Amino acid sequence: MLANVTKKLHFGRKTSNPVHGNMAKHFNLEKFMTLQTSRAIRIDQHGGPEQLKLVEVSVGDPGAGEVRIRHHAVGLNFIDVYQRSGLYPMAMPLQLGMEAAGVIEAVGAGVTHLQPGDRAAYASQPPGSYCDVRVMPAKSVCKLPDAISFETGAAMMLKGLTAQYLLKRTQPQGGLQPGDFVLFHAAAGGVGLIACQWAKAMGLQLIGTAGSDAKCALALANGAAFAINYSTEDFLARVKDITAGRGVKVVYDSVGKDTWDKSLDCLQPFGLMASFGNASGPVPPFAPGILGAKGSLYVTRQTLFTHIATRESTQAMADDLFAVVSSGQVNIHIDQRFPLEEVQQAHRDLEARKTTGCTVLTL
Ligand code: NDP
Numbered sequence: 001m002l003a004n005v006t007k008k009l010h011f012g013r014k015t016s017n018p019v020h021g022n023m024a025k026h027f028n029l030e031k032f033m034t035l036q037t038s039r040a041i042r043i044d045q046h047g048g049p050e051q052l053k054l055v056e057v058s059v060g061d062p063g064a065g066e067v068r069i070r071h072h073a074v075g076l077n078f079i080d081v082y083q084r085s086g087l088y089p090m091a092m093p094l095q096l097g098m099e100a101a102g103v104i105e106a107v108g109a110g111v112t113h114l115q116p117g118d119r120a121a122y123a124s125q126p127p128g129s130y131c132d133v134r135v136m137p138a139k140s141v142c143k144l145p146d147a148i149s150f151e152t153g154a155a156m157m158l159k160g161l162t163a164q165y166l167l168k169r170t171q172p173q174g175g176l177q178p179g180d181f182v183l184f185h186a187a188a189g190g191v192g193l194i195a196c197q198w199a200k201a202m203g204l205q206l207i208g209t210a211g212s213d214a215k216c217a218l219a220l221a222n223g224a225a226f227a228i229n230y231s232t233e234d235f236l237a238r239v240k241d242i243t244a245g246r247g248v249k250v251v252y253d254s255v256g257k258d259t260w261d262k263s264l265d266c267l268q269p270f271g272l273m274a275s276f277g278n279a280s281g282p283v284p285p286f287a288p289g290i291l292g293a294k295g296s297l298y299v300t301r302q303t304l305f306t307h308i309a310t311r312e313s314t315q316a317m318a319d320d321l322f323a324v325v326s327s328g329q330v331n332i333h334i335d336q337r338f339p340l341e342e343v344q345q346a347h348r349d350l351e352a353r354k355t356t357g358c359t360v361l362t363l
Pocket of ligand 1: 355
């Protein structure tokens with residue numbers, strides 16, 4: 001459990017609290033009448049999970065282009081680990097978290113796609129979703145279909161939109177056709193289990209890697225055509241076997257340092273190396289000449305935030321995600337739940353490769 005909540009507010013505790021007469025003379029009442037407090041998880045410096053502190057913060061009204069959303073559940077993502085550890089350097093102090101679902105409480109000027117009372121979910125910059133309530137830019141927030149629960153919404157937005165842009169928008173020259181082989185590392189993780197199911201729905205033969213036999217079984221049960229335990233097997237040799245020596249059209253690689261070199265060798269000529277993460281550490285610098293020697297390969301380093309830079313593309317991608325989830329083609333596996341105040345343990349388990357599927361912080 002985390003240490004006691006640090007009180008940050010000095011005036012009142014809740015929006016509804018009366019403000020005493022004397023105070024009314026000295027302060028702008030309207031401003032304080034809408035101020036409320038929220039529990040939040042914050043770091044004051046980069047470091048291990050022990051840096052995650054439960055604090056109380058003030059939350060005001062949304063400005064132009066913003067909404068205030070009261071969360072019902074919060075999603076945990078590996079990017080939260082990078083931002084906490086300093087692999088991705090961030091300005092301090094930092095309220096962590098990139099994904100959540102809840103109910104819109106208030107909308108600022110110019111927001112037309114949401115209104116108070118709407119169920120909603122998002123994956124978005126800036127960080128700050130580890131909390132009960134927050135103000136944030138509206139453009140990344142989407143209405144959540146009634147058929148999708150808050151927990152599922154919180155678990156799936158960042159990971160599901162990532163699977164969407166990888167499989168649909170990050171394709172080799174000539175695209176992907178049913179029957180094509182793709183290699184997907186960490187296939188039993190949050191993004192991985194969604195990708196296994198979605199790839200199957202697209203008719204692709206996804207070869208998944210994972211760090212244990214149990215995780216491989218999970219990937220297979222969720223649509224992977226083949227699974228390789230890369231802790232005990234040479235994944236390059238297995239990929240060559242499975243594809244009769246031809247290799248795959250795309251490698252989707254979020255593991256980074258540990259898988260990079262062999263992943264390039266898994267590709268067909270003109271194949272695409274789609275790097276999108278660094279769970280084992282960042283990919284070391286490499287000489288472009290090796291791409292020619294290995295078969296005129298393409299390399300890209302993708303991030304979700306380029307794809308969801310506009311309201312239009314965010315909504316189009318979210319509609320695609322909502323459709324595959326609502327139809328049952330993709331099930332969102334929430335395999336771990338932690339109360340918000342146990343976020344340190346959630347981070348430890350994610351980094352220690354103890355989790356599968358998605359993890360949700362409950363409020
Ligand atoms: P996961 O649930 O997939 O957890 C990460 C997994 O990586 C682990 O479970 C583990 O699976 C595997 N892994 C391999 N080596 C290591 C290591 N040394 N330490 C820890 N884990 C390792 O996380 P997410 O679903 O949240 O994210 C998956 C990946 O996708 C992450 O790298 C994340 O940064 C990236 N990502 C990138 C995005 C982008 O747009 N660029 C957006 C979203 C996610 P196993 O034990 O099976 O090897």
